[in-house]
Amino acid sequence: MLSVISSEIGVISKKLIDLGVLALRQRNSRGNFKPHVSIRFRNNAGELRTFSIDTTRSPGKQPQPDAYLITHAHSDHHGKSAMLSPRAVCTDKTATALEIRHDRKYVGSMCRLGDEIEIEGVRVKTYPTAHTAGAAAFYWENDVGTRILVTGDVKNASKLPPCDVLITEANYGDPEDPSCHFADDLESMKCALFESGPVAFGAYEFGKAQRAVELMRGFGYEGAIRMEARTRALTRSMLEDAGELAGIDSRGEDEVFVVAPWDLDKLPRNVKKYVLSCRADYPYPIIKISDHLDACGLEDMVRKLTPEVTLVYHPGGHRPSKFSKHLNSIGIDSISIDQIGNVLSNEFI
Structure with missing residues (x-):
């Protein structure tokens, strides 16, 4: 059974690479995986770019991504660390919330929700997710036209655009858990x-x-x-x-x-x-008042956005794996963050 699962993961990983997208987990100075995930791709000029998503900064002497995308200002999305990098990117309201919550100056780039921002030759559009004030999904295309969407946490997916690669959450993504239906x-x-x-x-x-x-x-x-x-x-x-x-x-x-x-x-x-x-x-x-979609809402969101591959990267624990397995069971190709470090290399093929 394990070999069958590994084979399926390998097929989906190759599908991502065929789409011009490499998902990877970077390591900190102690050799441990940093929180969440990074995406490597080429821009329209063919230049290799790396966007780190909702993760901590890398020490200054280590290689840096081209951007630290901060979807919103909750602590489990690590803006407290990323906000101190000039490579940080978020909305103006997220930047304000980070400054108030952590009593630090945000030093990165910012835009209004719904606007575009250019990052190293990549046009990145923001969309509302209604999770918190200023919470943003990030959308861009790579050199082969693959549409990439990073949602962060989502309360309302109605304004999100269709995509080819969806990178999303599973806070309430376990369909078998009654607490995930509300x-x-x-x-x-x-x-x-x-x-x-x-x-x-x-x-x-x-x-x-x-x-x-x-x-x-x-x-x-x-x-x-x-x-x-x-x-x-x-x-x-x-x-x-x-x-x-x-x-x-x-x-x-x-x-x-x-x-x-x-x-x-x-x-x-x-x-x-x-x-x-x-x-x-x-x-x-x-x-019962939630700032998230429940299990049915998350599934409906994925179906609506019609991705070729869905990567589930948040939160910690078993929920990403549970939601990813559910998506695969209904015919939607998916991998979860716990599978990335074991399967995908850090080199773009």
């Missing part, structure tokens, strides 16, 4: 918001907190939303119509709080507490 429970959040008395929603400071504010304003809530200072700064920078945001210290009758899930227990007992998540390991009631 729909946003907007009605429960709305009911909780307008219950009498103070209410708090547990949400990560970047991404989920801003979505919570957007939803509450969309539900018609016009009052102050209380947050910690950095969450307020992120929300004001990311949203044009965030409304009134206030500090966490006031204690009124019908106040609304958005705090990190682990800070809910710091609020008074009379505050009704909920966590906006699809995870079930919190000690408070869960309202």
